[in-house]
Amino acid sequence: MEKLDLRLAAAADFVKEGTVAADVGTDHGYLICYLLNEGICTRGFATDINIKPLESARKLIREMDLENEIETVLTDGLKGLPEDEIDEVLICGMGGETIIGILEDAKWVKSEKVHLVLQPMSRADMLRRWLCENGWSIDAEKAVEVEKHLYTVISADYIGGSETPDDLYCLTGELLGQNDEFALKYVRWQANIQRGIASGLLRSEKEKEHALVHIQLADMLDEQADETENDL
Numbered sequence: 001m002e003k004l005d006l007r008l009a010a011a012a013d014f015v016k017e018g019t020v021a022a023d024v025g026t027d028h029g030y031l032i033c034y035l036l037n038e039g040i041c042t043r044g045f046a047t048d049i050n051i052k053p054l055e056s057a058r059k060l061i062r063e064m065d066l067e068n069e070i071e072t073v074l075t076d077g078l079k080g081l082p083e084d085e086i087d088e089v090l091i092c093g094m095g096g097e098t099i100i101g102i103l104e105d106a107k108w109v110k111s112e113k114v115h116l117v118l119q120p121m122s123r124a125d126m127l128r129r130w131l132c133e134n135g136w137s138i139d140a141e142k143a144v145e146v147e148k149h150l151y152t153v154i155s156a157d158y159i160g161g162s163e164t165p166d167d168l169y170c171l172t173g174e175l176l177g178q179n180d181e182f183a184l185k186y187v188r189w190q191a192n193i194q195r196g197i198a199s200g201l202l203r204s205e206k207e208k209e210h211a212l213v214h215i216q217l218a219d220m221l222d223e224q225a226d227e228t229e230n231d232l
């Protein structure tokens, strides 16, 4: 098997040893095959909503002789999976809104027994907010850069209750203050996005106050990145 790319390798690093994992939207099956091949997970489920990607996962599973360890399931999200068995839920390479939809449809994941590894391709801010408001604690994040795109990989545990995160946390989560090249790039990228939003809003006089909020956020992000860099 080829090495995982940085994005999937970061996701694999967050998976706890000796667990049973569900790789939702498995596509080619690289992540779940890696986890079983390396002995990180004891059993796995590979799901996809589309048959073609699932067939390509089945091919890899056969080639790697992992048919007894990984079950493939054609399904939407986590529907129909054996909830009592699964303690790692991996959802990578999907939009933040889709990830939220999948988790909302599977109430059983709201359990201290279930650990989440999520890698949103978009709307990471919305996902972080939703996680905090719905009882999850983000315990770690790792920023990665693949083909000039920056992504975050989120590790989260269910602790119950509901927290209201501030905007800064929603934009950068556990990456803020991280002494790491890609985390710093991610924070500065988010600052630029905030400046872009502000300059759009500044075209309209009545949005001036609203624009200032985004400028303030951008300044705070850049300041935090400067401070972290100075500590390097």
Ligand SMILES: C[S@@+](CC[C@H](N)C(=O)[O-])C[C@H]1O[C@@H](n2cnc3c(N)ncnc32)[C@H](O)[C@@H]1O
Pocket: 008, 024, 025, 026, 027, 028, 047, 048, 049, 050, 053, 075, 076, 077, 078, 091, 092, 093, 094, 098, 102
């Ligand atoms: C971009 S690929 C990501 C593949 C792999 N997880 C990765 O990160 O490299 C997204 C995959 O998710 C599948 N998918 C999209 N929505 C889904 C859903 N609701 N349930 C299961 N699979 C889904 C798609 O068919 C596709 O194979």
